[in-house]
Each structure stands twice: as structure tokens, then as C-alpha cells.
Amino acid sequence: MSNEDITLTAGDAEVAVRPGNGGRIGSLRIAGTELLRQGDRFGCFPMVPWCGRIRDGRFVNGVTVHQMPLNSPPHAIHGTARDGAWGTARVTKDEASLTYDLVEPWPYPARVTEVVGLTEDSLTLTMSVETYDSSFPAQIGWHPWFNRNLGGEDVRVDFTPAWQEERGEDHLPTGNRIDPEPGPWDDCFGMPGGVDVTLTWPGQLELKVTSREEWVVVYDEQEAAVCVEPQTGPPNGLNTLPRLVTPLEPLEASTTWRWLRL
Incomplete structure (x- = not known):
């Protein structure tokens, strides 16, 4: 298995996949226009086996307390897989399948698989976490950095969440759900019918x-993205809303980005 960069193409869409840099999407170009913020820490990275912050870096599985490194003191943030080199299992012109085996400091053996699929007007990312050993809580997510500006007006972000998770000083x-508030945001929202957010560059x-x-x-508190x-x-969902990965039941999720030229 190689971890060299991969280029996928479909129509005038081009995606750079970087297995060696945390399995991230390094670039998404539509007709030559770059949509993602560039740089080794940016693009779009997978958040696994947890998303966002874990309070004090600690989570519980049954009676066992685990401590993760505090990479965003006083918390642990965004999982461990973005810091590792992923392997490439399969590549075609418009699809790539990547794998990553969870290792220390994560305490449970498991394999993460991600399939990156490109069409002329969409990108679909599908991720799973599988174990053949003990059960544990986990999360899957994606962290894209979309450029705020593509050379015209700034992007507009439109969505209609059912609630906003009240954010504490930490x-x-x-644990409280509140009516959605206007931005700027670094906030979690609930969309029970499924995530549906539209970004418009006028x-x-x-x-x-x-x-x-x-x-x-x-998250829109940054000037660039x-x-x-x-x-x-x-x-902190490993503690507050755990989804268990078991030998019989992997955790699976996907997201699709679909675009339209205006």
C-alpha cells in the first residue's frame, strides 16, 4: 500500500487526496478554482475516532477511563487519524479507497476505511471504523476548510438547524439546547433530518x-476560511452520546458535497 498523493478527476473537477498527510483532501478545484484553504493543516481532514474536543482529554468505556494527549489544552481535539499516514487500497480515475489502523495513543485496535468518490458535480466521502476485538465508543466526522472568498464576494452560509448546542466557556x-443564534460561530447544531448546509459564493x-x-x-471565526x-x-460525544463500535457493528458515515455554477 502506497501513501503517495492521488489526483482524481471527473469533468472539470479535480481532487488531490493526501494519504500521507492524515488522509486529507488537499485540494478541490472546480474549473480551475480552488475551493479549499491550502496548507498542510487545512484542506479537509477526517476526524476519527472522535470529533471536536474531548473534555480534559478523558473518556470512559464502561468502567475504564482513558486519557488522550491534550493537543488543544485543556482538551484533546479532532481524533488521531489526521496525524498519521494512511495507506491506499485502491485507486481509479475518480475514486480512491484509503485505510488507517488506529494505534497508540488510541487504546483500541481498529481499522478506518475511507472511500473518496468524485463525479462532475459532487464529492462523496464515506468512512467506517471496524474492530475485530473489544468494543469502544467512537465518532466519525469531516473538517473542511472552505475558502471564504473565491475572488468575488465572501461566501454565505445558509442552514436551518432544529437547535444549537449551548457552548460553555470551555x-x-x-448539554442545554438553545434556539440557533446568529454567527460568528464555533458551534454545534442539531439537524435531525440530516445535515444540509448551503455555501454560496455569489x-x-x-x-x-x-x-x-x-x-x-x-466554524467561521477565521478570516480566510x-x-x-x-x-x-x-x-465531547464519546462521553455524552457514545456510539459503540463492536465486532458485529462498525460505525459508518458519509457526506456529499454537491456544487452548481451560478
Whole structure:
């Protein structure tokens, strides 16, 4: 299995996949226009085996307490897989399948698989976490950095969540659900019918981020980019809303970005 960069093409869409840099999507170009913020930490990276922050880096599985490294003190953030080199299982002109085996500091053996599929007007990312050993809580999510500006007006972010998770001073949900508030945001929202967020660069492009999952974090406090992050649970969800991966039941999720030129 190689971890060299991969280029996928379909029509005038081109995607750069970087297995060696955390399995991230390094670039998405539509008719030559780059949609993702460039740089080793940006693009779009997979959040697995957890999304967002874990309070104090600690989570519980049954009676066992696990401590993750505090890579965003005082919390642990965005999982471990974005820091590793992924392998490439299969590549065609418009699809790539990547794998990553979870290792220390994550305490449970498991394999993550992601399929990146490109068409002329969409990109679909599908991820799974499988184990043949013990059961454990996990999350799957994606963290794209979309360029705020593509050379015209700034992007507009439109969505209609059912609720917003109230954010505490520690940046984690308090457990209270509140009516959605205006941005700027670094907040988690509930969309029980599935994530559905539209980004519009006026006069240029409309891009719709969808997922069957019901949680999305929207982050737009940075000047260069905005983030729309579908995920299988809220931040700190390993503790507050655990989804168990078991030898019989993997955790699976997907998101699709579909675009239209204006």
C-alpha cells in the first residue's frame, strides 16, 4: 500500500487526496478554482475516532477511563487519524479507497476505511471504523476548510438547524439546547433530518454539504476560511452520546458535497 498523493478527476473537477498527510483532501478545484484553504493543516481532514474536543482529554468505556494527549489544552481535539499516514487500497480515475489502523495513543485496535468518490458535480466521502476485538465508543466526522472568498464576494452560509448546542466557556456543549443564534460561530447544531448546509459564493458557485448524520459544527471565526463539519455526534460525544463500535457493528458515515455554477 502506497501513501503517495492521488489526483482524481471527473469533468472539470479535480481532487488531490493526501494519504500521507492524515488522509486529507488537499485540494478541490472546480474549473480551475480552488475551493479549499491550502496548507498542510487545512484542506479537509477526517476526524476519527472522535470529533471536536474531548473534555480534559478523558473518556470512559464502561468502567475504564482513558486519557488522550491534550493537543488543544485543556482538551484533546479532532481524533488521531489526521496525524498519521494512511495507506491506499485502491485507486481509479475518480475514486480512491484509503485505510488507517488506529494505534497508540488510541487504546483500541481498529481499522478506518475511507472511500473518496468524485463525479462532475459532487464529492462523496464515506468512512467506517471496524474492530475485530473489544468494543469502544467512537465518532466519525469531516473538517473542511472552505475558502471564504473565491475572488468575488465572501461566501454565505445558509442552514436551518432544529437547535444549537449551548457552548460553555470551555468551548464544549453544556448539554442545554438553545434556539440557533446568529454567527460568528464555533458551534454545534442539531439537524435531525440530516445535515444540509448551503455555501454560496455569489455569482460564482453554490455548494451543498449533506449527510444523513444529524450533527454539524460550523466554524467561521477565521478570516480566510469557513468550516462546515458533519459528524456522528456532538463535541465531547464519546462521553455524552457514545456510539459503540463492536465486532458485529462498525460505525459508518458519509457526506456529499454537491456544487452548481451560478
